[in-house]
Amino acid sequence: MSDRVAIVGVGWSGFRPKTPDLSYKELMYEAAVRAYADAGVDPRRDVDSFVTVAEDFIEGTSIFDEYVPDQLGAALKPVHTITGDGLHGLATGVMLIRSGIARVVVVEGHSKASNLLTPDTILAYAQDPVLNRPLRLNTHFVAGMEMHRYLYESGTTREQCAAVVVKNRRNALRNPLAAYGADLSLEEVLFGPPLAWPLGKRETAATTDGAIVMVLAAEEVARALRQDPIWIRGIGWCNDSPSLESREWGNLPYIQEAAQMAYQQAGLRDPWNEVDVAEIDDTYAYKELQTLEALGFCGYGEAGSLLESGAFDLDGELPVNPSGGSLGVGHMLDATGLMRTLEAVFQLRGEAGAHQVEGAEVALVQSWRGVPTTSGAVAILSN
Amino acid sequence: MRKVAVIGAGMTRFVRRALETPKELSWEAARMALESCELTMDDIDAVCFGTAPDAFDGVHMNGEYASDGAGGWRKPFMRSYVGGGTGVFVPIQGWYHVASGMFDVVLVVAEEKMSSYYPHAQAAFLTIFDHTTERPLGPNLLWIFALEMNRYMSTYGLKKEDIARVAVLHKRNAAAHPCALLGDANITVEDVLNSEVLAWPVQRLDVSPVSDGAVAIVLAAEHVAKRLTDKPVWIEGVGWHLDTAYWTNRDLVYPRYVEYAARMAYEMAGIKEPRKEIHIAEPYDPFDYKALHHLEGLQLAPRGRAIELYLDGTAERDGDLPICPSGGLLGVGNPIAAAGLMKIAELFWQLRGEAGERQVPGNPRRGVAQAWGDLMQVGTVVVMGR
Numbered sequence: 127m128s129d130r131v132a133i134v135g136v137g138w139s140g141f142r143p144k145t146p147d148l149s150y151k152e153l154m155y156e157a158a159v160r161a162y163a164d165a166g167v168d169p170r171r172d173v174d175s176f177v178t179v180a181e182d183f184i185e186g187t188s189i190f191d192e193y194v195p196d197q198l199g200a201a202l203k204p205v206h207t208i209t210g211d212g213l214h215g216l217a218t219g220v221m222l223i224r225s226g227i228a229r230v231v232v233v234e235g236h237s238k239a240s241n242l243l244t245p246d247t248i249l250a251y252a253q254d255p256v257l258n259r260p261l262r263l264n265t266h267f268v269a270g271m272e273m274h275r276y277l278y279e280s281g282t283t284r285e286q287c288a289a290v291v292v293k294n295r296r297n298a299l300r301n302p303l304a305a306y307g308a309d310l311s312l313e314e315v316l317f318g319p320p321l322a323w324p325l326g327k328r329e330t331a332a333t334t335d336g337a338i339v340m341v342l343a344a345e346e347v348a349r350a351l352r353q354d355p356i357w358i359r360g361i362g363w364c365n366d367s368p369s370l371e372s373r374e375w376g377n378l379p380y381i382q383e384a385a386q387m388a389y390q391q392a393g394l395r396d397p398w399n400e401v402d403v404a405e406i407d408d409t410y411a412y413k414e415l416q417t418l419e420a421l422g423f424c425g426y427g428e429a430g431s432l433l434e435s436g437a438f439d440l441d442g443e444l445p446v447n448p449s450g451g452s453l454g455v456g457h458m459l460d461a462t463g464l465m466r467t468l469e470a471v472f473q474l475r476g477e478a479g480a481h482q483v484e485g486a487e488v489a490l491v492q493s494w495r496g497v498p499t500t501s502g503a504v505a506i507l508s509n
Numbered sequence: 510m511r512k513v514a515v516i517g518a519g520m521t522r523f524v525r526r527a528l529e530t531p532k533e534l535s536w537e538a539a540r541m542a543l544e545s546c547e548l549t550m551d552d553i554d555a556v557c558f559g560t561a562p563d564a565f566d567g568v569h570m571n572g573e574y575a576s577d578g579a580g581g582w583r584k585p586f587m588r589s590y591v592g593g594g595t596g597v598f599v600p601i602q603g604w605y606h607v608a609s610g611m612f613d614v615v616l617v618v619a620e621e622k623m624s625s626y627y628p629h630a631q632a633a634f635l636t637i638f639d640h641t642t643e644r645p646l647g648p649n650l651l652w653i654f655a656l657e658m659n660r661y662m663s664t665y666g667l668k669k670e671d672i673a674r675v676a677v678l679h680k681r682n683a684a685a686h687p688c689a690l691l692g693d694a695n696i697t698v699e700d701v702l703n704s705e706v707l708a709w710p711v712q713r714l715d716v717s718p719v720s721d722g723a724v725a726i727v728l729a730a731e732h733v734a735k736r737l738t739d740k741p742v743w744i745e746g747v748g749w750h751l752d753t754a755y756w757t758n759r760d761l762v763y764p765r766y767v768e769y770a771a772r773m774a775y776e777m778a779g780i781k782e783p784r785k786e787i788h789i790a791e792p793y794d795p796f797d798y799k800a801l802h803h804l805e806g807l808q809l810a811p812r813g814r815a816i817e818l819y820l821d822g823t824a825e826r827d828g829d830l831p832i833c834p835s836g837g838l839l840g841v842g843n844p845i846a847a848a849g850l851m852k853i854a855e856l857f858w859q860l861r862g863e864a865g866e867r868q869v870p871g872n873p874r875r876g877v878a879q880a881w882g883d884l885m886q887v888g889t890v891v892v893m894g895r
Binding site (some may be wrong): 129181182183184186187188189191192193194195196200201202203204205206207208209210214217218220221222223224225226227248249251252254255256362363364365366367368369379380383384387391495499500501 | 510511530561563566567570571573575576582583589591604605606608634639640748754765766769770777882
């Protein structure tokens with residue numbers, strides 16, 4: 127991209143599986159205050175536009191956009207909501223800056239998943255009301271079917287999927303923000319309770335609460351604000367068919383297209399050799415492997431054996447989800463893309479501590495909105 | 510800043526109860542917009558979608574569900590959302606998609622289906638209020654707008670029979686709109702004053718109807734627009750502002766958020782004297798007094814005096830500043846997000862001289878459209894010119 131956009135400040139609150147002591151507004155406020163301090167900006171004076179990502183049913187409030195401005199310092203300012211993943215929010219921030227209408231943009235995403243008493247019932251409302259919902263199936267069945275098809279077409283094994291869980295939850299032990307760090311054996315994952323065959327419950331990310339706020343700035347502002355801005359070199363997003371009946375199951379064409387868009391902007395030709403660290407979707411363990419292939423890091427059906435060879439370990443050739451990913455940190459609903467971006471910023475600044483990838487210069491972040499959607503985004507960041 | 514043009518528009522009829530699903534409504538409008546500029550989905554680089562609360566359709570992640578209907582299949586697709594202001598925000602979203610240089614041709618679709626909600630869509634609005642301080646009181650939108658209308662009337666000493674003229678003009682204008690739900694060439698002030706009282710001072714004919722419908726437009730970057738059409742309509746200015754969620758702490762007499770949004774759009778468009786430089790206004794008019802409220806926020810009338818535009822004929826189709834020549838929400842109908850985008854489509858047709866029976870005389874050169882939403886909180890403004 128010619129007009130460069132950078133992340134100049136990050137803030138977070140949480141992450142914890144339950145936050146009965148904090149409202150979503152308090153989580154947002156804490157994250158925002160941190161991000162503004164990190165960037166050295168005053169939201170009332172310096173920020174031109176605010177973007178949040180949220181979905182009504184998750185918040186339990188219709189038109190949730192209403193309750194966003196105050197705790198971000200955004201009242202009577204340009205604010206709008208994107209009903210997408212955090213990476214869609216980030217892409218929106220990039221577009222606002224590149225259009226010239228804003229020089230500094232704040233992007234917010236949060237998860238108050240512990241407030242959801244009946245998450246599966248809410249998720250069922252995302253199924254097609256005519257064709258699918260009357261079957262009364264738990265929406266995770268979509269992931270079970272997809273995993274089945276992916277294993278069948280690619281030759282990936284259940285053991286390889288389970289190994290993703292072992293890797294990510296071990297990585298999480300080194301990450302102080304992660305809620306689900308654990309030292310599991312392959313057997314413990316494989317012989318855990320089933321969720322939707324062949325998908326097991328331990329191969330599915332549990333949720334966590336938290337909020338993430340990022341401050342984006344145009345190049346000249348970014349350089350004035352700090353020495354080490356993190357550049358958004360490319361960002362792409364794409365949807366496939368929302369209908370279960372007409373989508374592809376073994377492949378992720380929407381991730382391929384989103385990646386191509388981001389790669390083209392970043393001038394990236396060879397992701398395997400040019401990317402130093404990747405934070406990608408692992409809502410379900412098999413997704414990490416399927417996504418690595420869609421991103422072009424390796425051929426179809428090759429990610430599993432590369433994983434077993436240790437290539438994606440913290441000290442491997444391409445560390446994948448050094449944070450612990452959604453399996454280790456916890457799934458943060460639509461804030462997930464921002465959670466992964468936060469980790470990428472830590473890595474590129476060299477602030478990741480015990481899970482730092484040495485010499486990381488280019489990071490890839492990818493996110494998916496979860497079942498039953500086919501909506502994903504990819505970003506390339508560099509220091 | 511890249512110049513962005515509207516090059517095509519399409520809309521479905523606005524009806525009380527559509528038989529089509531939200532996907533089908535979206536596609537019907539999208540197809541018409543594409544055909545109007547002789548493009549196909551192959552020419553579209555990205556899709557922007559607008560629809561108001563998911564509660565209407567009872568579909569979680571409604572944008573994802575409707576995405577293929579709106580054309581968002583194997584395309585970059587995003588849904589933006591600012592409550593009732595969404596209809597005039599999606600074109601802004603489309604604008605920044607193109608202005609950023611990331612896309613050349615973008616399809617913008619706004620769809621709303623309110624009839625699925627049983628027994629009445631109004632109940633969906635019970636869940637927009639603060640869950641701790643307001644929701645236990647069981648407020649509905651008509652009550653809070655009754656509060657606001659009362660405040661507006663009592664502050665400036667306005668009469669109900671004057672405000673009713675807004676509803677009369679808009680519904681009469683809508684009689685010439687082929688997609689209108691409540692056009693009525695013969696409606697009178699007495700009809701409005703004699704209609705059922707809903708929440709004093711709001712009566713049934715002061716309010717726009719619940720409706721189903723969809724609208725779509727096609728946006729293009731300058732170099733593409735000039736190749737595709739001889740009559741591009743440029744997006745000259747965009748603005749949006751969101752005020753605090755604590756609406757009870759604000760003076761409801763004046764929509765400051767609309768003023769800020771308008772000033773943002775005017776500055777971008779280089780407009781210094783809006784009343785002189787704007788030739789058509791499509792302010793958001795879900796209630797008749799709201800049109801007045803918003804005309805003041807848009808700086809098209811001094812505070813408390815927007816009604817004069819209606820009393821002296823300025824607001825009429827052949828007046829000095831035609832207001833809602835489409836028929837507005839009061840006449841064409843109010844499928845929330847689609848209603849806002851309908852105003853953009855109306856300006857597109859008016860500025861190209863393609864509005865047929867509704868055409869404003871005198872070759873208007875510039876228009877403003879505005880929507881408002883959330884908890885009496887957000888203003889979205891687009892200035893278009895040829």
